[in-house]
Amino acid sequence: MPSGTIADGRIDARPARAAGETLLSLENICKEFPGVKALQGVHFNLRRGEVHAVCGENGAGKSTLMKIISGVYAPTSGRLVYKGQPCSFASPLEAEAVGIAIIHQELNLIPHLSVAENIYLAREPRRGFFVDRKALRANAKACLDRLGVAIDPDRLVRELSVAQCQMVEIAKALSLDAQVLIMDEPTSSLTEQETRLLFKVIHDLRASGVGIVYISHRLDEMAEIVDRVTVLRDGRYIATDDFAATNVDAIVARMVGRSLEEKFPERNSRPTTDVILSARGLTRHRVFQDIDFDLFRGEILGFAGLMGAGRTEVARAIFGADALDAGTVSLEGRVLDIRSPRDAIKAGLAYLSEDRKAQGLAVKMPVDANMTLANMEAVSNRFGVIDFTRHAEVAKEYIDLLSIKTPSPDQPVRLLSGGNQQKIIIGKWLFRQSRVLIFDEPTRGIDVGAKFAIYQIMDELAAKGIGVILISSELPEILGMTDRVAVFHHGRIAGVLETAATSQEEIMHFASGYGRPAGHG
């Protein structure tokens, strides 16, 4: 691709001088797969030096559009114009060669190679037959310096944090002289602080004229970095706006096709004064210490705190997935002896892991098999032979109850959307008649509409007298859904607050270890 085209009367010099000029535009893009119209008449254009967000629910066509831009798919119809020239990419390599790079949600680095080796993988500078290690290192260092991140190019990737890996991916894209950078959910697994650093890097890239396509479910953080936003719904183009001229509610309304008056449903459940689960002195050395709390029947108790504060770890230990060094857990006044998840499940506890695919679902197995997995005794006779009639009834009952969208009960769960997968896991525990459900980040990576449905389900569970613990890193979710919130700091509960009488600021204060802020009761 010639880089000196005079398409619109302007010379394509170094990006910094040409900010604002259209870099990439897609016109009337359609993409069909057998039986599915993934995209219909989608428009999108990206200017130099802008961050352009693409929003839409799961299945809206975001990733298909990104795959068309990055050369994974060819569009069924429509035009792709890059730097003023119509073009089509036969493969991701071709797109990369002209400066379009994508950073996937699941990072694609090789853990056992060094940072420098990863950045220049398959493009190693050579001296004859051998890799020129000096040049490799120097070039990699230059890339990382340009990002302003201090990562030693000789470190192995497996020693890096997720955030650092992301920086390495960005450095790799820059080393390819990328002028279009697509970032898919870059902040989904970053801490607050790491997100700051990423945003700073994005700011710098924007200033140097790179066009950034930014995909995220976290609308709240977009205000800081996004210039324009394009909304897709059901594979159709809805609108493109300047971010400054719109707001999160308007974007959400466009995404779901109706106005969501509230992000959270009206709470119908009221906590009782009847303790269902109580923890005393839970300790796991070097992970958490002296955790005490009570959960009331019909209550939704929030676990808030920064990443690594011990929330998930406490939940896993209560559930028997990790061992406790000290402390007791009692259910309905009876002290439990839990040595494995089996024991916990038998006692009536359920834990919905934050990582659905790795820990929540047998993804190759169908919907119905996942739904009954935790309670096979209820669908089999005493010889362990499955009663398939009963099995099918159960699957149908919970698919209907939870409005799970699946073509059939024997669809492998990996083909379903995140929201539907989460509902299957909930169905699994409902069928098990669990009395305490621990939800760990239940709405992560789930679209707005499905989130609302999950919240409704949580409320209905609480209304039935089930005890619910909600672990969440999203404070609005904690404030919107819980009755009380236990704030974790550094492996301890820093405070238990009445949700109605607290605020994001107060929770953050406790989470950061400062205790009760001045001015609060």
Next chain:
Amino acid sequence: MTMTVTTPPAPARGGLTDRQKDIVQKFAALGSLLVLIVVFSLSSGAFFTVNNGMTIALQVTSIALLGIGATCVIITGGIDLSVGSVLALSGVIAALAVKELGMPVPFAMMFGILTGAFCGLVNGILVTRLRLPPFIATLGMMLIARGVALQITGARAISGLGESFGVLGNGALFRVVTIADDGFPTVVFPGIPYPVILMAVIAVAVSLMLNRSVLGRHIYAVGSNSEAARLSGVDVAGVTRFTYVLSGALAGLTGCVLMSRLVTAQPNEGVMYELDAIASAVIGGTSLIGGVGTISGTFIGSFVIGILRNGLNMNGVSAFTQQIIIGLVILLTVWIDQLRNRK
């Protein structure tokens, strides 16, 4: 709970659902089996006869029995390399029990099968307790079991086991023999050999276990995602151990059948049989990553290998060439499997 916001997910691309692809795979294997039968029938007159059919079935029993065990282990994401050695050890133990301890044959063979199950249990413990990779654990067992078999026999075959020792391997059900006028017996129908009946019964039983029982469901769940299975209350270690015990017990049974056929216990019997077992599972569509596999597929896979061997033999193809052909068949079928799984 009446929100209907999420759009239904796009079906699998390429027009075929996973289920359809599975059927295609199964018919591909079955189809190639039929092609083999037709080709060999045309090229050799003696191939498509009742007698040769029974011979093949008999030859296939050992591959199929081992393959059934291998399938269960592989579905959980493991592998069992020890079955060839374990069958030798079990057969030798059964023979020694008869000869040295004077045990009645059925008890001796039960003892042999228990020996196999014990080896499997050790494999299972190595994998679940000591957390050794299955490849390493069973590789160790492969060497140990073979070594013990050679040690206790002094590397010599054990013969003189008596006629009753040969019944399991050589007997047949519904054998019809008429005595002709000249006084010589004529075999009207060779009967169904006991090992074939054993194979069929076990294949059906294990298939039912995998498809219809809670245990089977748990086996698939462990292979599909062991952490999710554990957090759903599945006894992952117990389920995994069970598959190794089953594989070991079936190896023990295979050992008894093989030694019984020869009425001699050979400590060198069954070398490389584990590879045939794994190959039959893989040809039948079992995924080495775990979570996927059927007994019917493995059954077809073991017949593909057995018929190839038999047919090539009848056509006078040398043993060396046979190895090359079977190697190519394995590569081809796994390649087809890869194509199937490609997105």
